[in-house]
Amino acid sequence: MAQGKIRNMEEFAAISGISRPTLSKFFNDPDSVRHTTRERIEKALEQHDYRPNVFAVNQNRRKTKNIGIVVPNLADPFFSEIGRLVELACIETGYSPILLSSHGNPSMERDNLDSLRSLKPAGVLLAPFGRASDRADIQKFDRDVPVVLFDANIEGVGKAFVGTDNFQSIDLMVEYLCRSGEPPCFFEMKSPTNPNANKRRHAYLESMQRHGQDANIFQAEGEAWNFEEIGRAEGGRMLSENVFQTNTVLCSNDRLAIGMLSAAYGLGIRVGHGKGCSLRIAGHDDHPFARFTCPPLTTIAQDYAAIANRAVSTLFRILESDDRPSEREETLFDGRLVMRDSA
Amino acid sequence: MAQGKIRNMEEFAAISGISRPTLSKFFNDPDSVRHTTRERIEKALEQHDYRPNVFAVNQNRRKTKNIGIVVPNLADPFFSEIGRLVELACIETGYSPILLSSHGNPSMERDNLDSLRSLKPAGVLLAPFGRASDRADIQKFDRDVPVVLFDANIEGVGKAFVGTDNFQSIDLMVEYLCRSGEPPCFFEMKSPTNPNANKRRHAYLESMQRHGQDANIFQAEGEAWNFEEIGRAEGGRMLSENVFQTNTVLCSNDRLAIGMLSAAYGLGIRVGHGKGCSLRIAGHDDHPFARFTCPPLTTIAQDYAAIANRAVSTLFRILESDDRPSEREETLFDGRLVMRDSA
DNA sequence: ATATTTTATTGACGCGCGTAAAGTATTTAT
DNA sequence: ATAAATACTTTACGCGCGTCAATAAAATAT
Numbered sequence: 042m043a044q045g046k047i048r049n050m051e052e053f054a055a056i057s058g059i060s061r062p063t064l065s066k067f068f069n070d071p072d073s074v075r076h077t078t079r080e081r082i083e084k085a086l087e088q089h090d091y092r093p094n095v096f097a098v099n100q101n102r103r104k105t106k107n108i109g110i111v112v113p114n115l116a117d118p119f120f121s122e123i124g125r126l127v128e129l130a131c132i133e134t135g136y137s138p139i140l141l142s143s144h145g146n147p148s149m150e151r152d153n154l155d156s157l158r159s160l161k162p163a164g165v166l167l168a169p170f171g172r173a174s175d176r177a178d179i180q181k182f183d184r185d186v187p188v189v190l191f192d193a194n195i196e197g198v199g200k201a202f203v204g205t206d207n208f209q210s211i212d213l214m215v216e217y218l219c220r221s222g223e224p225p226c227f228f229e230m231k232s233p234t235n236p237n238a239n240k241r242r243h244a245y246l247e248s249m250q251r252h253g254q255d256a257n258i259f260q261a262e263g264e265a266w267n268f269e270e271i272g273r274a275e276g277g278r279m280l281s282e283n284v285f286q287t288n289t290v291l292c293s294n295d296r297l298a299i300g301m302l303s304a305a306y307g308l309g310i311r312v313g314h315g316k317g318c319s320l321r322i323a324g325h326d327d328h329p330f331a332r333f334t335c336p337p338l339t340t341i342a343q344d345y346a347a348i349a350n351r352a353v354s355t356l357f358r359i360l361e362s363d364d365r366p367s368e369r370e371e372t373l374f375d376g377r378l379v380m381r382d383s384a
Numbered sequence: 385m386a387q388g389k390i391r392n393m394e395e396f397a398a399i400s401g402i403s404r405p406t407l408s409k410f411f412n413d414p415d416s417v418r419h420t421t422r423e424r425i426e427k428a429l430e431q432h433d434y435r436p437n438v439f440a441v442n443q444n445r446r447k448t449k450n451i452g453i454v455v456p457n458l459a460d461p462f463f464s465e466i467g468r469l470v471e472l473a474c475i476e477t478g479y480s481p482i483l484l485s486s487h488g489n490p491s492m493e494r495d496n497l498d499s500l501r502s503l504k505p506a507g508v509l510l511a512p513f514g515r516a517s518d519r520a521d522i523q524k525f526d527r528d529v530p531v532v533l534f535d536a537n538i539e540g541v542g543k544a545f546v547g548t549d550n551f552q553s554i555d556l557m558v559e560y561l562c563r564s565g566e567p568p569c570f571f572e573m574k575s576p577t578n579p580n581a582n583k584r585r586h587a588y589l590e591s592m593q594r595h596g597q598d599a600n601i602f603q604a605e606g607e608a609w610n611f612e613e614i615g616r617a618e619g620g621r622m623l624s625e626n627v628f629q630t631n632t633v634l635c636s637n638d639r640l641a642i643g644m645l646s647a648a649y650g651l652g653i654r655v656g657h658g659k660g661c662s663l664r665i666a667g668h669d670d671h672p673f674a675r676f677t678c679p680p681l682t683t684i685a686q687d688y689a690a691i692a693n694r695a696v697s698t699l700f701r702i703l704e705s706d707d708r709p710s711e712r713e714e715t716l717f718d719g720r721l722v723m724r725d726s727a
Numbered sequence: 728a729t730a731t732t733t734t735a736t737t738g739a740c741g742c743g744c745g746t747a748a749a750g751t752a753t754t755t756a757t
Numbered sequence: 758a759t760a761a762a763t764a765c766t767t768t769a770c771g772c773g774c775g776t777c778a779a780t781a782a783a784a785t786a787t
Contacts, residue, residue: 049773060736065775075734075784095502096443097773101742116465116672121458125487140483144468159438269676299676306678329459333612333642335649335678392743403766408745418754418764440743444772 047091057085068093069102099161108136108356109157109165109186111150114266115142117296118329120168123192126349127166134357136163145266147173147234154182164356167199168192173234187359191352193236194371200359202371203352207237210341210376211244211291214323215252217378218289221314222321224254226285228276228301229293230268231260238293241325245291257286261297272300273307280308280320289321289384295331295340298324302334302383312336313382321384325376336382344374390434400428411436412445442504451479451699452500452508452529454493457609458485460639461672463511466535469692470509477700479506488609490516490577497525504529507699510542511535516577530702534695536579537714543702545714546695550580553684553719554587554634557666558595560721561632564657565664567597569628571619571644572636573611574603581636584668588634600629604640615643616650623651623663632664632727638674638683641667645677645726655679656725664727668719679725687717 047053054061059082066073067082074082099105108131112120124140131138139160143149147170157165164187169179171193179198182188188199218225227245229238242258249256261275276297279285292298301322302312311318313336324331327342351372390396397404402425409416410425417425442448451474455463467483474481482503486492490513500508507530512522514536522541525531531542561568570588572581585601592599604618619640622628635641644665645655654661656679667674670685694715 051773061774062737062776063735066735069775078735092502094443094773096439096504097742098775100437100439100443100744101773101775103775115458116461116468118459118461121464121485125459125485129487140485142464142468142483144472159435161439269673273676299673303676303678303680330612330642330673333616333646335646337646394743404744405746405767406765409765412745421765437743440772441745443774444743444745446745 053091107162109162130353171236189356206373207240208244212248215248223287225289225291226257268296269300272297273304276301277304295324295328323384339384341376396434450505452505457488473696514579532699549716550583551587555591558591566630568632568634569600611639612643615640619644620647638667638671666727682727684719
């Protein structure tokens with residue numbers, strides 16, 4: 042880094058002795074110029090610290106290198122974690138990720154896509170709300186900008202989907218719970234917006250049937266995003282009314298389980314698989330706090346990293362072969378059973 | 385929204401019957417044109433759905449309307465929550481917030497400021513790491529783009545600071561704990577990067593002295609970001625070694641407290657202020673999960689909304705009166721005691 | 728060494744908008 | 758009504774870069 046700041050590519054061309062169009066090619070893709078000139082440019086770059094004006098670049102380039110990432114709620118550690126991984130994967134590939142949260146508000150999902158539009162992104166990675174999402178809006182958006190869905194699937198929407206195989210993961214958990222004690226009841230939200238919740242219910246029903254057990258589903262009222270609170274209030278009510286037929290409850294997700302564990306503690310119910318315990322509670326997702334609940338929560342770990350990386354690589358594959366849309370592909374990763382103390 | 389898409393302001397000028405420079409003024413500030421013409425433009429806007437190209441706008445405007453928001457770690461619900469509030473406050477004022485997380489990595493704070501630079505933001509709201517932050521780098525950045533710090537203060541850096549008054553809040557907690565039982569020991573990280581941690585230690589010492597009590601500080605090894613794990617490992621060790629002089633522990637923050645609660649549960653120690661309890665644990669921050677711990681955590685609630693709003697309004701005041709830097713001002717909000725069951 | 732391919736340079740245009748100057752229309756003041 | 762102030766239009770330039778066509782230079786092949 043030397044003295045007088047370089048104002049534009051013209052000046053940098055003059056100083057470095059490279060023509061401006063060549064520099065333009067270089068900044069677009071360093072490998073598109075000859076090795077020797079690349080080295081010359083990089084050497085000049087070390088001395089003068091010039092960077093192209095992003096606004097001018099994006100105005101003129103047909104395709105920007107922006108990637109939009111939209112998640113329903115960054116306040117949910119699951120999404121902040123997977124959002125982080127997606128973000129990093131984009132950076133590694135030389136793209137500029139823009140991470141947007143819809144703050145639990147489906148209408149903000151629309152707004153986010155809308156404001157992304159003006160950034161002319163090359164592609165978008167979207168973890169949609171699901172049922173509450175504006176399906177038509179996403180499809181319309183996808184016609185202009187390729188969209189890859191992750192975490193939550195909406196049939197037929199977007200170029201691809203990457204997520205966890207809820208049938209595999211729930212079956213794994215049901216299998217474990219049946220082997221190690223009484224078969225599980227199922228606790229979930231009454232009208233979940235998230236499609237995974239529906240998949241998990243079906244997976245539970247299927248799996249219980251396969252194990253020759255009676256399925257018992259208990260649904261909590263409430264439409265809001267504060268699952269822990271709902272889990273505590275409704276789960277607590279059910280516990281004190283003694284509605285569960287068995288001593289084992291499989292919660293549709295960890296956040297409900299965290300709430301229910303809190304309720305159980307308040308009611309003086311000892312939760313766990315050891316002796317002296319009268320209730321087993323299991324969750325799904327391996328929420329970052331699942332290992333700190335009392336007792337630590339037995340759950341299913343989703344492969345965050347695999348989902349994030351595959352979503353990103355799928356999008357880039359679509360971007361590069363921008364001819365045929367080919368088939369809409371769905372990739373499902375297996376969940377992993379995490380045995381802790383709660384079940 | 386009608387048929388053929390409008391490609392640029394020129395076309396929209398032709399269709400709407402308004403000259404381009406006037407439209408330019410309008411989009412920059414709708415109130416800068418006469419009421420009647422404003423209405424004409426807005427009516428045309430409803431029919432034709434045109435929006436200025438953000439890249440062209442930002443390239444030519446002297447000052448963009450971008451606001452950078454940098455937080456140390458979005459995975460920490462505290463920051464995702466306050467980041468959300470700051471984001472919304474910016475949008476309401478007609479600015480475009482860009483929320484960046486440093487993912488717990490101080491060197492990424494530098495990178496984030498660096499990449500913000502190319503977006504030529506009007507101002508930046510920064511929650512710095514503190515001791516681990518690159519002080520010189522932030523100061524240098526602040527010379528080009530006004531920076532307002534929030535949450536964590538670095539003396540003399542940035543145009544202003546907005547946060548919580550740790551001396552008030554810790555004193556409030558110490559006062560409560562002393563009144564309601566044995567005086568608290570203090571549990572914290574040995575070498576915290578966060579300046580609030582240091583403030584809280586000093587506040588604890590001062591407050592204990594004022595109450596005529598002996599101060600006892602216990603420090604956990606570890607430099608990492610996984611406070612819950614550290615709280616459980618180190619806190620658990622201390623509990624089992626019985627090192628605390630009193631039955632009350634005030635943790636420097638909720639995340640340590642959550643870890644310690646988990647350890648106490650594992651050790652079969654009953655935590656709470658009721659009879660039959662042998663340990664009281666209190667935290668600080670009112671972490672979103674604090675109400676779901678076992679037992680629910682007594683803590684100090686920071687006024688997230690007030691901090692976020694004040695940080696934003698302070699920045700905008702500085703942006704508007706861009707003449708004298710005046711004095712660097714520090715605004716501290718009071719914490720609020722939240723009495724739950726753990727202490 | 729010459730022919731061929733690859734890569735760089737020169738010169739020029741366009742992207743969509745901010746912005747300034749000068750002139751014209753409209754509103755407000757007197 | 759006329760004068761003054763305000764708001765708008767016309768015209769034109771510039772921002773920093775992508776990109777293209779024609780040309781020149783360099784690397785590779787024969």
